[in-house]
Amino acid sequence: MQLSCPMxxxxxxxxxxxxxxxxxxxxxxxxxxxxxxxxxxxxDQQHDGASFTLHGKVAFSSDSYVITPAFFPGGNIGELAIxxxxxxxxxxxxxxxxxxxxxxxxxxxxxTEFWEILVRIKEAARKANISIVTGDTKVVEKGKxxxxxxxxxxxxxxxxxxxxxxxxxxxxxxxxVSGNIATHGIAIMSVRKGLxxxxxxxxxxxxxxxTVEKLLDRFGNDIKFLRDPTRGGVASVLxxxxxxxxxxxxxxxxNIPVDEQVEGACEMLGxxxxxxxxxxxxxxxxxxxxxxxxxxLLRQDENGKNxxxxxxxxxxxxxxxxxxxxxxxxxxxxxxxxxxxxRIC
Amino acid sequence: xxYLSEYRDPELVQQYLEQIHQVTTQPWKxxxxxxxxxxxxxxxxxxxxxxxxxxxxHGPGCPVCVTPVxxxxxxxxxxxxPNVIICSFGDMLxxxxxxxxxxxxxxxxxxxxxxxxxxxxxxxxKDNPDKEVVFFAVGFETTAPANALSIVHADTSGVKNYSILxxxxxxxxxxxxxxxxxxxxxxxxxxxxxxxxxxxTEEYYxxxxxxxxxxxxxxxxxxxxxxxxxxxxxxxxxxxxxLENQYTRYVQREGNRMARQTMEQVFTVSDRMWRGIGTIPxxxxxxxxxxxxxxxxxxxxxxxxxAQENPACISGDIMKGLKKPFQCPNFGSHCKPEHPLGAxxxxxxxxxxxxxxxxxxxxxx
Numbered sequence: 001m002q003l004s005c006p007m008x009x010x011x012x013x014x015x016x017x018x019x020x021x022x023x024x025x026x027x028x029x030x031x032x033x034x035x036x037x038x039x040x041x042x043x044d045q046q047h048d049g050a051s052f053t054l055h056g057k058v059a060f061s062s063d064s065y066v067i068t069p070a071f072f073p074g075g076n077i078g079e080l081a082i083x084x085x086x087x088x089x090x091x092x093x094x095x096x097x098x099x100x101x102x103x104x105x106x107x108x109x110x111x112t113e114f115w116e117i118l119v120r121i122k123e124a125a126r127k128a129n130i131s132i133v134t135g136d137t138k139v140v141e142k143g144k145x146x147x148x149x150x151x152x153x154x155x156x157x158x159x160x161x162x163x164x165x166x167x168x169x170x171x172x173x174x175x176x177v178s179g180n181i182a183t184h185g186i187a188i189m190s191v192r193k194g195l196x197x198x199x200x201x202x203x204x205x206x207x208x209x210x211t212v213e214k215l216l217d218r219f220g221n222d223i224k225f226l227r228d229p230t231r232g233g234v235a236s237v238l239x240x241x242x243x244x245x246x247x248x249x250x251x252x253x254x255n256i257p258v259d260e261q262v263e264g265a266c267e268m269l270g271x272x273x274x275x276x277x278x279x280x281x282x283x284x285x286x287x288x289x290x291x292x293x294x295x296x297l298l299r300q301d302e303n304g305k306n307x308x309x310x311x312x313x314x315x316x317x318x319x320x321x322x323x324x325x326x327x328x329x330x331x332x333x334x335x336x337x338x339x340x341x342x343r344i345c
Numbered sequence: 346x347x348y349l350s351e352y353r354d355p356e357l358v359q360q361y362l363e364q365i366h367q368v369t370t371q372p373w374k375x376x377x378x379x380x381x382x383x384x385x386x387x388x389x390x391x392x393x394x395x396x397x398x399x400x401x402x403h404g405p406g407c408p409v410c411v412t413p414v415x416x417x418x419x420x421x422x423x424x425x426x427p428n429v430i431i432c433s434f435g436d437m438l439x440x441x442x443x444x445x446x447x448x449x450x451x452x453x454x455x456x457x458x459x460x461x462x463x464x465x466x467x468x469x470x471k472d473n474p475d476k477e478v479v480f481f482a483v484g485f486e487t488t489a490p491a492n493a494l495s496i497v498h499a500d501t502s503g504v505k506n507y508s509i510l511x512x513x514x515x516x517x518x519x520x521x522x523x524x525x526x527x528x529x530x531x532x533x534x535x536x537x538x539x540x541x542x543x544x545x546t547e548e549y550y551x552x553x554x555x556x557x558x559x560x561x562x563x564x565x566x567x568x569x570x571x572x573x574x575x576x577x578x579x580x581x582x583x584x585x586x587x588l589e590n591q592y593t594r595y596v597q598r599e600g601n602r603m604a605r606q607t608m609e610q611v612f613t614v615s616d617r618m619w620r621g622i623g624t625i626p627x628x629x630x631x632x633x634x635x636x637x638x639x640x641x642x643x644x645x646x647x648x649x650x651x652a653q654e655n656p657a658c659i660s661g662d663i664m665k666g667l668k669k670p671f672q673c674p675n676f677g678s679h680c681k682p683e684h685p686l687g688a689x690x691x692x693x694x695x696x697x698x699x700x701x702x703x704x705x706x707x708x709x710x
Contacts, residue, residue, distance in 0.1 A: 331388065
């Protein structure tokens with residue numbers, strides 16, 4: 001993507017400790033950089049916080065972003081931080097409204113990189129139709145951070161028809177995934193230091209709120225549960241729900257969508273796509289009767305064109321997730337333990 | 346995914362399964378040597394698809410699992426030395442030593458790095474001339490060539506601050522140790538295809554002859570494994586014993602000559618302690634005299650006391666095939682991947698980890 005906003009002239013080429021001091025440098029950075037690019041009425045008040053009125057049931061979510069590397073194929077930490085919190089709100093059945101944005105920057109971050117992150121934040125906020133209304137910038141000494149950490153918190157209004165809760169899940173419900181799994185995790189891994197491999201795989205980080213809103217408009221509380229399977233992957237999320245609901249989940253491996261390149265990379269690295277992190281992806285547990293209609297509406301959406309029904313809920317093996325392998329064997333799918341590490345031989 | 350999908354073809358899998366069911370008339374115990382094979386069997390749900398008479402026994406072919414506590418302690422000791430960067434494959438970091446794992450040493454401030462190739466460690470040594478870089482070199486004959494090559498590279502490019510802590514193990518002596526055990530119950534072996542890709546087939550003939558036991562060199566995909574099992578059962582049912590090669594698409598009689606030459610240049614065969622099994626004579630590689638300056642044990646004048654294995658871990662019985670992970674009283678309770686008693690629960694190739702992560706549906710209580 002080309003930078004859509006020309007970078008203003010800063011006094012420094014890199015972020016220094018002074019930019020986090022709260023003094024003149026902080027003021028200049030915010031004035032010529034952050035406030036300008038993220039412009040909206042509430043932020044423009046430049047107060048300690050934002051005050052506004054909301055009508056209805058509210059969802060509130062927070063997340064911190066520490067991704068390495070901060071720039072990766074298909075995006076950077078900026079849009080990830082916006083999409084992540086927007087999607088967490090969407091998974092609550094909410095329509096995201098306002099976000100806070102806080103940076104912890106390691107001194108020495110090139111101003112051009114900070115600007116690229118801001119530009120991506122702006123673009124992601126525009127796409128998701130949310131406003132960034134309050135924030136914070138701190139700078140830590142070199143070696144005390146990893147370029148940049150971002151925290152976003154967000155508030156959304158719960159969709160009037162939504163009733164997302166694991167206790168609504170029943171035997172017979174279907175499990176749907178909105179697209180190819182494991183893409184984001186493999187895109188990041190392909191550029192990790194020491195592990196670089198050539199691929200055209202790009203992260204699929206994207207805001208899902210509009211997609212989810214459309215589905216809620218049509219199917220309301222027949223959508224029982226939504227979750228974006230980020231860290232720990234699809235397997236960990238399903239284990240969590242199986243444990244919470246005391247219901248069994250049975251997956252059919254042949255229906256689980258994985259991009260061919262991603263599958264190849266997983267083979268090479270010895271990773272199971274079910275445990276690889278995702279962005280721009282959600283799992284839905286829906287009433288069996290609407291599964292087909294849900295899937296066909298979802299597939300019409302740009303963010304759901306590879307959506308698939310991957311399994312069903314049962315009472316046979318409470319608290320456990322089972323997988324029918326492509327060759328017909330059945331096995332348990334457990335939680336991810338620690339970090340998935342490439343195998344050694 | 347060509348060259349992969351055809352070895353996972355559901356129809357071919359069915360055909361081999363049917364043939365296995367047809368030829369099997371009595372109980373057989375077949376050991377797959379390699380942890381990669383174990384994981385493939387469990388992950389694809391194959392164990393539940395085999396005839397009841399066939400018991401797959403999960404062998405000692407997981408290099409992380411057989412690395413003894415003493416060597417982990419050596420690695421932790423080195424990690425704690427000032428100015429040392431210790432590098433290893435990711436799996437090794439979580440394996441508990443007698444006091445702590447490398448991961449815990451890292452959390453306490455040691456410079457421990459996960460690498461994907463030992464050649465990166467040589468580069469790391471070049472980039473950090475004021476540090477000592479140690480590569481924790483574990484593995485079977487598969488990883489040994491690259492580790493040997495790292496020493497050759499360091500030597501030819503004049504890198505003086507690099508050394509390896511070798512914990513290399515060899516497959517044929519382990520098979521002999523299992524077969525000569527009075528409690529041995531193994532009827533046939535599936536040998537590890539990738540090990541034979543490097544080493545060739547020659548060294549398995551004496552094992553077959555001496556112990557009158559069929560050995561089938563086998564790959565890792567479902568179709569490979571089922572074909573290998575079928576070949577083994579056919580031999581057993583006919584009362585034959587010979588060396589067969591299922592993995593012909595990679596394994597040649599002489600193996601990979603260049604890889605073998607590099608290993609011979611750098612390593613010498615030595616006695617080696619195996620976790621849970623004990624010392625097996627002539628079962629490992631150590632850096633030879635010519636390259637002794639690249640041997641961490643010499644370089645750091647190490648002489649640590651021999652540590653005791655955790656008695657609660659029955660990894661030896663598991664790797665000799667005498668017990669299944671489920672038969673361990675600590676499996677899944679006191680011993681889990683997040684707080685392991687022994688290495689087989691940690692490694693991505695370990696039998697206990699395979700059962701924990703991917704246990705067969707039939708094992709659900």
